[in-house]
Amino acid sequence: LYSEPVLFVVRAGHPLLDPGQDVFARLDEFPMLMPTRESVIRPFVDRLFITNGMTAPATEIETVSDSFGRAFLRQSNAVWIISAGVVANELGSGAFVALPVNTEETKGPVGLTMRTDTAPSPAFSILLQTIREAARQSG
Template identity: 60%
Template sequence: MNESRIKFRHLQAFIEVARHRSVVKAAGFLNVSQPAVTKTIRELEDVLGVALVERDGRGIRITRYGEVFLKHAGSAIAALRQGLDSVSHERIGEAPLLRIGALPTVSSHIMPRAMDLFLREKTWSRIKIVTGENAVLLEQLRFGELDLVVGRLAGADRMAGFVFEHLYSEQVVFAARAGHPLLASDRSPFAELAEYTILMPTTSSIIRPFVDRFLIANGISGLPNQIETVSDAFGRAFVLSSDAVWIISAGVVARDIDDGRLCILPIDTNETRGPVGLTMRTDAVPSVAMSLLMQTIREAAASRALI
């Protein structure tokens, strides 16, 4: 194998095909033609001497060799991006950009306090905070688009190439507006839950499997009136203006609970607890500014009273 034949475009094309599980979508993202992406993947496979992708019905799937190579390709792209950013910032005299991914619960419950503490350190670093689903944030971390993710611990199959530091554990709650009929009912909330609109985490969210297992364990195999959302802004506004019930991580609604605007239904959800913490690439070496930011996140997490 002649490694010198592998170019940046090969890695970039393969990563986008793997990320989108589609040559067409990868081509659109890269702003090139579909045949060009297909040709680039074939060139990479010729160099490696193995198939990286194969047809799977109308789509494609990554082969075992492809999954192995993807981990290293992601690290290579991430390292290159970090190097380019470092040189660029050094040349123009700017502090490096710190790119943080955070779950909605972390963004609303932890990051404001962490940022207040960090800004007092006067590192003059530029900071970018991205909020989204855990799976999306981890993909961005893998490919060097983020430097740190603050969120739930993902499954073992998604943690290859990452290191996780536990901060705290958090559970899912059933939240409703103050004065909701279920709060005054003598029956179990599960007996009447199907009568109300339920805001559910999306199927790709990190907490959805916890929620599904919990509902099934309590005799609920399906809820007829569901809205799937990861938007805390929509969820909060909709629940406050209706009789909907919001199944959500406790941290997202902690302030609303404290203010008395929302209440937690009397449902024991301890079994939905899961670890929340810091996730980084195993090959990442935190800068001084990043180390300070991580420390302020630890302090903010430790100081918050979580449900």
Template identity: 55%
Template structure:
């Protein structure tokens, strides 16, 4: 029997707290007070008869019962959103929206061409493109806030219930401004890294372990001046104006290199190549607009990176 005390706000709040692993962050995103979030979670736990979160140090973590409920809560929210979209489609005679998560490496190089091809198909579908960290995008995909993620293949434990289609492989590079001292080749690049600020991918990002392994393998045990960021806008602006070195996926700065605004240090990083592709929920059936967008992404890759 469905407990009538469980409302949409309970599901929405629960899923957001589970996604953020923080009541404070969830409250900010939901634009409500922290006590209101706490009260809503307590109401949900009273209705379910079990705890869905428990304290872990200064934070919280989801319980076993919460994990079980999350799968159904996410599915319920997805179904509700699809119902709303269907009504909107009937009202406005438009195709259902396509919600895409894209890593910066895809957003700056592949997605613009794919979107141009998609718009030529005149599906009438609304498109929503979100960029961000791979783990965040996959979680949004898992709970139904996204229909498709275009990015690097995540670790096996993160890919449960997902289906991945490989499009191309992307290496990590060391990007600098044009005219950077290390481009002169007068000294070893790896010996010179410690003399400059280094923009590193954040801890927890999908390429951070690859970067760390590559540096260690080349005799770089530590870097004294590091700035961690996943912001391509900041990275691009900072590197252009300073002697900083940006360790980033090559696709993010490919256009800047072509335009002569940035350059890549002469380092063989071929061993850092990682698969980039399409990730969808394994149990999802793509709509026609989603299918067309996936086709245009494949075509864009063929045009821009024919050798892959």
């Protein structure tokens, strides 16, 4: 449907938001919420660490729970590595801020996953077409 980057997100007021810092040099000072090893975006994140001279974070918490990620980030100095769309509302409100990290190489597809062993019903086909049109209109 579209592509979006993975972002390094923190709560507003986080110490890594102070100007002039090398974010990758300081990441190990903070817990990191990471996508699970089985997730689609994890290989992108691992490559980004390697590109920036890092191995695995010192304190790594693997999660796919967006509700846990939101709650934990609000109450801590954690860094959450997450797809931009998941935290779009919080970024828009200013509650969360994306760290100044170039994540262009993490841009990945967002799409639909469907069973291949059954044909979609007419109602499902209409839903799919509506989703595709909405994604095209939103850019």
